[in-house]
Every structure is written in structure tokens, then in C-alpha cells.
Amino acid sequence: MTNVARMRPSLLNPMFAPVTSLPGVGPKQDKLLQYLLSRSETPRLVDLLLHLPSQVIDRRARPKIRDAAVGTMVTLEVTVDRHRPPPPRNARAPYLVYASDDTGDVVLTFFRAKPGYVEKLLPMGEKRYVSGTLQMYDGIPQIVHPDRVLDEEAISKLSGIDPVYPLTEGLALGSLRRAIAQALQKLPALPEWISPEVMRRCNFPAITEALNRVHQPVELTDILPDQPFWSRLAFDELLAGQLALALIRAQLRRPAGVRNAGDGHLRSKIIDALPYALTLSQRDAAAAIASDLQQPVRMLRLLQGDVGSGKTVVALLAAAAVAEVGKQAALMAPTEILARQHIKTIAPLAERAGMRVAILTGREKGKERRELLAQLEAGEIDLLVGTHALIQDDVIFHDLALAIVDEQHRFGVRERLALTSKGEAVDVLVLSATPIPRTLVLTYFGDMDISELREKPAGRQPIETRTISISRLAEVTDSIGRALQAGKLVYWICPLVEESEAEGTEHLTNATKRFESLQQRFGERVGLVHGQMKGVEKDRVMGQFAAHEIGLLVATTVVEVGVDVPAATIMVIENAERFGLAQLHQLRGRIGRGSEASTCLLLYSEPLGEMSKARLKVIRETTDGFRIAEEDLKLRGEGDVLGVRQSGLPGYRIARSEVHGQLITQARDEALRILKDDPKLKGERGEALRCLLYLYERDEAIPLIGAG
Numbered sequence: 001m002t003n004v005a006r007m008r009p010s011l012l013n014p015m016f017a018p019v020t021s022l023p024g025v026g027p028k029q030d031k032l033l034q035y036l037l038s039r040s041e042t043p044r045l046v047d048l049l050l051h052l053p054s055q056v057i058d059r060r061a062r063p064k065i066r067d068a069a070v071g072t073m074v075t076l077e078v079t080v081d082r083h084r085p086p087p088p089r090n091a092r093a094p095y096l097v098y099a100s101d102d103t104g105d106v107v108l109t110f111f112r113a114k115p116g117y118v119e120k121l122l123p124m125g126e127k128r129y130v131s132g133t134l135q136m137y138d139g140i141p142q143i144v145h146p147d148r149v150l151d152e153e154a155i156s157k158l159s160g161i162d163p164v165y166p167l168t169e170g171l172a173l174g175s176l177r178r179a180i181a182q183a184l185q186k187l188p189a190l191p192e193w194i195s196p197e198v199m200r201r202c203n204f205p206a207i208t209e210a211l212n213r214v215h216q217p218v219e220l221t222d223i224l225p226d227q228p229f230w231s232r233l234a235f236d237e238l239l240a241g242q243l244a245l246a247l248i249r250a251q252l253r254r255p256a257g258v259r260n261a262g263d264g265h266l267r268s269k270i271i272d273a274l275p276y277a278l279t280l281s282q283r284d285a286a287a288a289i290a291s292d293l294q295q296p297v298r299m300l301r302l303l304q305g306d307v308g309s310g311k312t313v314v315a316l317l318a319a320a321a322v323a324e325v326g327k328q329a330a331l332m333a334p335t336e337i338l339a340r341q342h343i344k345t346i347a348p349l350a351e352r353a354g355m356r357v358a359i360l361t362g363r364e365k366g367k368e369r370r371e372l373l374a375q376l377e378a379g380e381i382d383l384l385v386g387t388h389a390l391i392q393d394d395v396i397f398h399d400l401a402l403a404i405v406d407e408q409h410r411f412g413v414r415e416r417l418a419l420t421s422k423g424e425a426v427d428v429l430v431l432s433a434t435p436i437p438r439t440l441v442l443t444y445f446g447d448m449d450i451s452e453l454r455e456k457p458a459g460r461q462p463i464e465t466r467t468i469s470i471s472r473l474a475e476v477t478d479s480i481g482r483a484l485q486a487g488k489l490v491y492w493i494c495p496l497v498e499e500s501e502a503e504g505t506e507h508l509t510n511a512t513k514r515f516e517s518l519q520q521r522f523g524e525r526v527g528l529v530h531g532q533m534k535g536v537e538k539d540r541v542m543g544q545f546a547a548h549e550i551g552l553l554v555a556t557t558v559v560e561v562g563v564d565v566p567a568a569t570i571m572v573i574e575n576a577e578r579f580g581l582a583q584l585h586q587l588r589g590r591i592g593r594g595s596e597a598s599t600c601l602l603l604y605s606e607p608l609g610e611m612s613k614a615r616l617k618v619i620r621e622t623t624d625g626f627r628i629a630e631e632d633l634k635l636r637g638e639g640d641v642l643g644v645r646q647s648g649l650p651g652y653r654i655a656r657s658e659v660h661g662q663l664i665t666q667a668r669d670e671a672l673r674i675l676k677d678d679p680k681l682k683g684e685r686g687e688a689l690r691c692l693l694y695l696y697e698r699d700e701a702i703p704l705i706g707a708g
Contacts (some may be wrong), residue, residue: 007702009687014186015046015695022182024175032171033179044185046695050653052214052230053163053223059131059148060160062457065141066103068134075131075148075160080122085115097122099130107142121149129155152263161217180215191688195233198670202663204232225659234655238667241652241698243689244453246671246703249300250446250679260427261293262324267317268495269353274313279454282310284449286317289429292449293321293402299427305453306591306625306658314347314453315404316383318429323355323382331385332419335405336361336535337542341564342384342406349382360386360395363535373412375461391418399423406431420625435512454626463592463621465600467576476601478571479519484525484551489568492554493587497574513576515554522552530556557583559590566594576602576619577612581632584619592623609634 008016014212019025019033020042030042037047059075068074073235078099095118097108108117108130111269116134122128131148139174150158165176188206199205205213207387210232213222221227265288271278278286285303292299303310319329320566331346343359350357358372375381379398384390400423401425419425430448468476480490494511517530527541527550545564553559553568557579576584584602591598618631632672655663672680674689681689693699 007216008699010401011190012046012691012694014188015049017186018330019179019183021045022179022677025179026632029171029175029179032168036166036168036171036176038340038497045160045186048180048183049187049211050233050696051165051180052233052654053165053217055145055164056217056220056223057162057164058160058220059158059162065101065106068141069575070134070136070141072134075129075155076106076143077127077129078106079127080124081105082124083115083119083122085118086184098455099128101421105151106134107137108146111145123318127152159218160218161220161222163217163223176486184212186230191684191691193688193692194239194687195673196672198235202231202235202666203228204235205229207232207292214490225656230654231660231663234660235663235667236692237652237696238660238663239670240692240698242664242671243693244698245673246675250330259288259294259296259323260325260327264290264321264324265354266320266324266355270313270317270320270349273349273352277316278313279310279453279455281451281453281455282314283303285453287316288449288451289314289318290321293318293427298425299429299449299706300350300430301449301451303451303453304432304458305540306589308456312342313349313435314451315431316346316349316427318402318404319383320350320353320355322401322427325401326379327393328376328379328381328397328423329401329402330390330397330400330422331404331406332390333385333387335537336363336387337558337563338406339385340539345564346383346385351394355381355382356380357385360384360389361535362387362389364389365631365641374446374448374483376657377380379570380524391422395422397422400426400428402427403412404429404431407433414595444526452626455463458562461592461595461597462589463623464600465588465623467602467603467604467616467620470603470605471572474605475604477518480552480570480572481522482572485520486664487548488551488570489545489548489551489565490570490572491559491568491587491590492552492556493571493573494556495578514573518552518554525551526554527552528554529558531558531655557561557587563590564593567596569594569596569598571598572603573600576601576616577604577608581615581618581628581635585625585628587622588619589625590621602613623628636667 004014009555010011018030018032020027022045025033033039033048033546034041037043037396039047057073059073060074061072062077063069065076065078068076076099079100080099081098084096084098086095088109091112094111095115097110097118099106099108104210108122127149129152130143131145131150132143133145134143147162149556154402159383163171163177165180167173167176185206192199192206194204203211205228210229213229214233215222218287222229266648267590289299289301289303292301303311303314305314318458331339331342334343335699339359339361343357347357358375360369365473371387372381373394373396376384377396377398384397389395403423403426405419405428420428479605480492483490492514494514498511511528511530519526527544529538529541533541541553542563546548546567568591571599573584573587579587586602590602602619604612604616608616618628618635622628648676657664674685678686678692680686690702693702
């Protein structure tokens with residue numbers, strides 16, 4: 001038994017039973033359900049129960065045969081008159097069952113049906129309720145493969161409204177419905193974790209009633225996300241998320257912070273070494289961070305800034321503040337390319353100030369790595385930049401005072417805590433290159449303090465963005481040729497690395513193929529970089545590009561963040577309609593970083609859907625990342641503004657930002673109230689809240705309850 005299972009309240013055990021414990025769910029269904037429910041192993045009953053319907057089929061209409069409208073879903077009360085099986089040597093012929101009521105006849109048609117099965121389903125002379133879509137064939141009403149055939153007793157137990165679920169290929173709706181119905185039977189009596197006041201104010205039903213009504217609706221509105229049953233489940237999910245965040249925050253805040261900022265002498269040297277003046281928002285952010293570092297409580301601050309707004313410099317100033325008192329800082333980035341870009345920006349400035357910086361990624365090995373770790377432990381490194389390699393056990397700091405985490409949403413709770421556990425009362429600064437809409441800031445960062453960098457550093461030139469049909473590719477290639485002649489540096493972005501057999505990618509251009517065609521045209525001036533290349537090779541090609549040894553760089557989204565070649569002024573994005581708004585904005589942010597005006601060409605394939613048109617219009621009209629983030633949220637509603645591709649709020653299955661925005665604030669308030677009143681989650685409600693954290697997979701926060 002795992003530690004998690006051992007800690008989990010035994011009350012929940014039935015919900016954590018594997019789906020294969022249900023009758024009729026074998027290895028084949030297990031694999032399909034793993035895929036449908038995004039599980040790496042056999043799903044549990046709770047995963048089935050939190051897979052909610054997307055629509056319903058209304059079978060409540062029970063007209064007489066004569067009054068039934070063609071093409072509609074009907075439930076007919078009929079008497080079975082006779083069976084006509086297919087001729088013995090013609091298996092393709094349908095099996096027909098003739099039935100009637102007092103107003104007319106209907107034919108029930110089955111293809112490839114076993115006679116014994118149909119005879120048992122529709123016994124001669126018996127009354128049955130038959131449900132399906134009514135069609136006309138040769139002037140006679142018929143239902144092909146009725147969805148439901150029920151006797152009097154069975155129909156009395158059904159509401160007449162059937163839920164329809166998102167499916168995956170090979171998984172029948174009927175088998176998923178049966179599995180969910182069986183899972184509902186095993187639901188234990190769950191305790192109430194929401195306060196009576198919130199239950200009343202929001203008109204929430206009990207959790208068991210909510211699950212039953214969403215999966216077995218009585219009214220058509222029961223499955224709507226803005227109605228009480230779905231909203232109750234969304235609130236639970238949001239409360240679990242906010243409670244986990246609040247526990248992490250309490251854990252990070254709990255040890256008395258120490259004053260970690262010095263007298264400013266290193267920061268002054270860095271500011272003097274900058275080739276430009278700090279923007280007003282950079283100065284404000286640096287001052288807020290310095291103030292936090294001076295406080296006796298630990299800093300938890302989110303610094304979000306648009307592409308090219310100068311977050312790295314602000315992060316360096318924060319690291320310098322702790323170096324002034326002889327302490328260390330760590331900057332953790334999600335990719336090696338981003339970590340190396342940070343060091344490229346930081347190293348020259350840090351050197352001028354006399355700060356000692358180093359980098360640690362998966363690439364540093366052997367003697368080099370051992371020497372670096374020895375220097376770190378001896379306090380001879382002031383700032384260590386790296387990837388998740390920073391959280392390995394053998395990375396020991398002399399006195400870590402500040403953890404800077406870049407692109408936060410790509411790291412889980414464990415990585416955040418692992419880095420902060422490498423020092424005493426470590427201050428935390430989170431950097432986000434994707435401006436995050438307010439609702440999502442609340443959802444993912446709770447009540448963190450926030451600094452925003454709104455302006456671009458002086459001297460940055462505007463970017464002109466144009467949308468062009470791929471049918472004009474020859475013209476675009478000619479104009480790129482002229483730009484190369486003039487010594488310009490050009491990015492050419494493709495959505496794929498190489499040909500894919502995945503559905504829907506037939507018309508997408510892969511980077512390898514585009515590289516070959518452009519190389520035929522422009523020769524050795526063309527380079528290629530993508531995520532499947534080794535780090536050293538990527539660096540070599542990027543170095544050639546920065547040094548003007550190649551003028552045209554064909555790339556995938558590997559250049560989306562952290563690549564800084566100020567001389568690059570042109571970007572072509574092929575199949576732009578296939579990229580999200582935030583991704584297009586990040587890619588475009590690779591140009592417009594120097595003193596020359598820049599151009600971004602968005603090549604699209606027709607026909608364009610409404611969503612793609614709207615996205616391209618937004619990106620063409622504005623370069624303001626904060627506006628783009630808000631538009632992205634509006635456009636997709638439940639889209640992935642934080643880069644996790646799934647519907648709903650990223651990391652959330654049920655809550656939707658456009659429907660449940662109000663609930664996010666209420667869940668945050670409730671979580672803070674809970675921890676204020678009962679930080680150790682004791683007593684009946686405390687036990688109930690522990691159940692909630694397990695149900696919604698926020699149990700990684702449970703060891704933090706009352707810790708310290």
C-alpha cells in the first residue's frame with residue numbers, strides 16, 4: 001500500500017477502487033478509459049465520476065405512432081406483432097420487427113443482429129417502450145437500432161433524459177454510461193466540507209446529490225455548468241485547489257523570515273552597467289522586492305511582465321540584494337535554452353558588479369559538475385541559474401536566501417517546495433512571461449503579491465504584424481530573399497518537427513521539410529533548430545544565427561521563450577492558425593528586441609474557422625500581452641491560457657473560468673477562513689476537507705497541514 005493510500009481516509013476507498021473492479025470493464029475498456037481520462041494507469045471510480053456529460057438526449061416525448069415527427073427522438077409504447085429474421089443465406093439483410101399501437105405501425109430494424117438476442121429483447125405479443133430517432137422508409141415509420149428497449153418496470157425507473165459524454169474512439173457511449181451508473185452505486189456517504197453559510201448563499205446541493213443529478217439528470221438544465229449541480233462540483237474543485245495553495249503559502253510563510261536585503265551597493269553597480277535606464281515599472285517592482293526582502297516574513301511575489309519587459313534584470317537585482325548580505329540566490333527555469341538565455345543576460349551585468357554566477361543543467365557532468373557543486377556549498381557562487389537539475393539531492397547551497405522560479409505554471413508544487421527546502425526561510429519570487437488574466441492569477445497563485453512590468457525598455461521598436469494566405473508563399477519567399485540580401489536576420493517558425501501521421505496534421509508544414517526547401521533556394525545561409533536536437537547542437541546553430549553566419553533560422557516553438565537575438569527583425573510563422581494566442585505572442589516577442597523596426601508575417605491555410613480568424617485579428621491589432629491574455633481567455637473561455645492543453649481551467653476538470661469566475665474568489669476566501677480557524681484541519685470538518693483534497697488530487701498538500 002502506498003503512503004498516499006495509507007493516509008487517505010478509509011471512507012474514500014470505494015471511490016479509489018480501479019474501474020476494472022466494475023462488471024464489464026476489462027483490459028480493453030481499461031486502456032480506452034486511461035486515454036479518455038488522461039491517466040497513465042488504470043483509472044479509479046472517482047475519475048469516472050468527475051468525467052461530466054457534455055449534453056443530454058431528451059427521450060421524454062411519448063407520442064402515438066401517428067403523431068410522431070420524422071427525424072425526432074421519440075419513445076413509443078408499442079405491442080410486438082411479428083419478427084422477420086433475414087433469409088438464411090443473406091446475413092446482410094436486416095432483422096425486422098413489426099410493432100404497433102392503436103394509431104399505426106412501426107418497423108424496428110436491426111443489422112447483423114443475432115435472432116436469439118432480438119427475440120429476447122422484443123418478445124412476441126408483449127408491450128415494450130422503444131426509444132430512438134424516427135425515420136420514414138417507403139412511407140412506413142421505422143427506428144433503426146433503437147437506443148432503448150424497456151419493459152414497464154424498467155421505464156418507470158428512468159427520467160427520460162440521457163447524458164452524453166465526451167468519448168474516445170473505440171469506447172461506446174452505452175458502456176461508459178453503464179460504468180458511471182455502477183460507480184454511482186458505490187458512492188459512500190460523503191461528509192460535508194463546505195460551510196453551511198456558503199451552501200445557503202450559493203444554493204448548493206450535497207455532493208452526492210450533485211454527482212447523481214449531473215450523471216442521471218431529471219431536468220434538461222441539470223447538466224448545465226452554471227446550474228447548482230455542476231457549480232457545486234466546480235466549487236469543490238476550486239476549494240481543493242485554493243486550500244492546497246493556502247497550505248503551501250502557510251508552509252512557505254511559516255518560518256520567521258530573515259531580513260535578506262543589503263545596502264544596495266551591488267544593485268547600484270548593476271543599474272550603472274545597464275545600456276538603458278530602468279522603466280518605471282521595473283523600478284517599482286525592484287523596490288517592492290527589496291522591501292519584501294527587508295521584512296521579517298518570507299516574500300511570496302509574482303512578477304509578471306510582457307515579452308521583453310525586462311524581468312531578468314529585475315530578478316538579477318533581487319539576487320544582488322541577497323548577495324549584498326553574503327547570501328545566495330537560485331533561478332530555476334523550465335528549459336535549458338531559457339536557463340542559458342538568462343545566464344547570457346545576467347553574466348555580463350553580474351560580472352561588472354562583482355557577483356559570482358554559474359549555471360547548472362543536465363548538461364554539466366563529471367568533474368565540471370563536482371567542482372561547481374563544491375563552490376556552491378562553500379558559498380563561492382552568489383547566483384546559480386539552472387533547470388530542475390537545481391533540485392537534485394546533491395545540490396547543496398551554503399546559504400540559500402532567495403528562490404526565483406521562472407515560468408511557474410510549468411512547475412508543480414513539489415518542485416517549488418523542493419527548491420525552497422534548500423535553505424532556511426527562503427524568499428520566493430515567481431516570474432511569468434505569459435501575462436496571466438486576473439481570474440487565473442487567483443486560481444494558480446492564490447493571494448500572492450503581484451508586480452507587473454507594463455512598459456518595454458527604451459529603444460524597443462514596434463512590430464508590424466501582417467496576415468497572409470499560404471497561397472502567396474512564393475511572394476513571401478521572394479521578400480525574405482531580399483531581406484537576406486540586405487543582411488537581415490529572419491526566423492521561420494513551423495508547427496511540427498517532421499511529418500506526422502496524427503489526424504488533422506496533413507496540411508501542416510514540418511520544419512525539416514521547410515528547411516530543405518529554403519536551403520535549396522538560399523543555400524548555406526539557412527539553419528534549423530528544433531526540440532529533438534541535442535542542447536549543444538541547438539546552441540551551435542543559435543550562435544551561428546546571432547553571429548550572422550546564417551541569416552534564416554527555421555525553427556519550431558523551441559524558440560518560444562528565452563531566445564534573445566536583438567538583431568533579428570523578421571519572423572514568418574507558418575500555419576499561424578494552429579497556434580494559440582499566447583504562443584503567437586511569445587514567438588513574435590523574439591523580434592522587436594533591438595533598435596530596428598520589425599515585421600511578423602502570419603501565414604495561414606484556408607479555410608479559416610471563426611476562432612482562428614478572431615485569434616489572428618487580435619494578434620494583428622495589438623502587441624500588449626496583458627490585453628492578449630484577456631482576449632485569449634474570452635475567446636476560448638475555458639482555454640489553456642497557461643499552456644496546458646486541455647479544456648477547462650488548466651489543471652481543473654470541472655471549473656470553467658468564464659462560468660465560475662465568481663466561485664474562484666469565494667473558494668479563495670473560504671480556504672483562507674478555514675486555515676485561519678483550523679490550520680491543522682482537525683475535527684469533523686477537518687477530516688471532511690482532507691477527503692476533498694484527496695478526491696480532487698490535491699493531496700500533495702496534506703503533509704503540509706500543521707507542519708512546522
